Amino acid sequence: MSLTVDIADHIARIHWDSPAPRQAFTRDLWRDLGDAVQRVSDNPDVRMVWLFSDSSVAFSAGADIREFPTHRFNAQDARAYHTLTENTVRRLMNCPKPTLAILRGYVVGGGVEIATACDLRVADETARFAVTPAKLGIAYGPLPSALLAQLVGPAHAKDLLFSGRLIEATEAQRMGLVNWIVNHEQLWDWVLDYSRRVVDNDPAAIALMKTMLHDWGRRWTATEEEAWESRTSQLADNDNYRRRVQRFLHSED
Numbered sequence: 001m002s003l004t005v006d007i008a009d010h011i012a013r014i015h016w017d018s019p020a021p022r023q024a025f026t027r028d029l030w031r032d033l034g035d036a037v038q039r040v041s042d043n044p045d046v047r048m049v050w051l052f053s054d055s056s057v058a059f060s061a062g063a064d065i066r067e068f069p070t071h072r073f074n075a076q077d078a079r080a081y082h083t084l085t086e087n088t089v090r091r092l093m094n095c096p097k098p099t100l101a102i103l104r105g106y107v108v109g110g111g112v113e114i115a116t117a118c119d120l121r122v123a124d125e126t127a128r129f130a131v132t133p134a135k136l137g138i139a140y141g142p143l144p145s146a147l148l149a150q151l152v153g154p155a156h157a158k159d160l161l162f163s164g165r166l167i168e169a170t171e172a173q174r175m176g177l178v179n180w181i182v183n184h185e186q187l188w189d190w191v192l193d194y195s196r197r198v199v200d201n202d203p204a205a206i207a208l209m210k211t212m213l214h215d216w217g218r219r220w221t222a223t224e225e226e227a228w229e230s231r232t233s234q235l236a237d238n239d240n241y242r243r244r245v246q247r248f249l250h251s252e253d
Helices: 027-041 065-071 075-094 110-117 142-163 169-175 187-199 203-216 222-237 239-252
Strands: 002-008 011-017 048-053 058-060 099-103 106-108 120-123 128-130
Touching (some): 002 027, 048 058, 048 187, 065 075, 075 110, 075 142, 099 110, 099 187, 106 110, 120 169, 142 169
Parallel strands (some): 011 048
Antiparallel strands (some): 002 011
16 A cells, blocks of 8 residues: 655645555545645645556445444444544645545545545546445435535535445536536646646635635635635735736736
8 A cells, every 4th residue: 555745846746556346545645645635735845636546446435344343333433434534635725735635546435535625636538436325324424425525515415325336427516516627648748738727826815715715615604705805805915916917017028
């Protein structure tokens, strides 16, 4: 089992190769992913984060069910297991850098959980999605359920959670689960080109907008909205903002 973080050109590439079937996540891999996300979150040189599997067969089939008899066979152990996975998901959600899940092959259960915690999702035509806890007699936790419903809406979320059916990338995109579908031969070129566009933008502005959009899900009071308006306005006091404006104006001459 290995999880690797490579950083180049302001992009952190978090990728894994799990010995479990279809890139399933062991407890150690869940923990390693959370630690890796925290490290790149704290790295000022990183402006964007990719998450992907080294295998084209699967992004992840979710939790390694072979561990369940030992580590998730009663309510107390299940709570500890959920705490571990939720901590990783929250670190991913709270990462101030834009996160992109690159999805190939099977994206199932906890794999969907990781993907929905990212800001953006691109899939190739081989991607297949399913949310299958009901098949095991367990329930998706409140956090991954909410993330799924926020992306696809309650009706589609109920469909996926209740049926556990496997859907293709095109249906996932229609639901809103996937932003883009790119042919596998062009996938990595597309990812790099898109990421360069993001990296070229101001990281402070992106971080603030990301935090603001996450917070918006709570529905702001008038006081909270005013506080966000104040924070966004303060970006105009930033020298980097002024340099970017001048550079844009000169490019228009």
